[in-house]
Amino acid sequence: MEGKWFTLEEANALLPQLKEDLRQLQLLAEQIEHHNLKLQKIKVNHEQRSIAHAGQDPFFELESKLDFMQMEANLLINNFARKGVLLKMINPGLIDFPSVLEGEDILICWKEGEERITHYHGWHDGFMGRKQLPDDSR
Structure with a gap:
C-alpha cells in the first residue's frame, strides 16, 4: 500500500482532531437524512395532490440544499483520506490507521x-478480527 503509515503514538495524537471531524460528519449525515425524509414526504404529498406549478420546480430549493450538504459531506470524508486514515464507518465511528506490527x-x-x-487487525480481517495491541506497543 502506498500512503501514510502510522505509529501508535502518531495515530493517538491525531485522534482528537479526527474525533472532531467525525462529529461534524455525523451531524451533517443526520441533517442530510432529515432533509431527505422531508423531501420524500413533500414529493408524495405533491404527487397525491397532483397540483401543477407552471414553470416552477417545488423541489428545487430542498434538492439544491441536499446536493450542497452531500458535497460538504464528501469533502469531510475526503479529509480523512488526505490525512492518511481509513474512515470505515460514520456512525458509529470506525477509523483505521495503516501501520506495521512485528x-x-x-x-x-x-x-x-x-x-x-x-x-x-489484519488488512483482510476487518473489525471482527480485532486483537488487542501487545503491551509493549501501547
Whole structure:
C-alpha cells in the first residue's frame, strides 16, 4: 500500500482532531437524512395532490440544499483520506490507521467511544478480527 503509515503514538495524537471531524460528519449525515425524509414526504404529498406549478420546480430549493450538504459531506470524508486514515464507518465511528506490527502490515483501529487506540487487525480481517495491541506497543 502506498500512503501514510502510522505509529501508535502518531495515530493517538491525531485522534482528537479526527474525533472532531467525525462529529461534524455525523451531524451533517443526520441533517442530510432529515432533509431527505422531508423531501420524500413533500414529493408524495405533491404527487397525491397532483397540483401543477407552471414553470416552477417545488423541489428545487430542498434538492439544491441536499446536493450542497452531500458535497460538504464528501469533502469531510475526503479529509480523512488526505490525512492518511481509513474512515470505515460514520456512525458509529470506525477509523483505521495503516501501520506495521512485528514486520506485518496491519491496521490499528479505533472505534467511537474508545478513549485511545488499543486494537489492531489484519488488512483482510476487518473489525471482527480485532486483537488487542501487545503491551509493549501501547
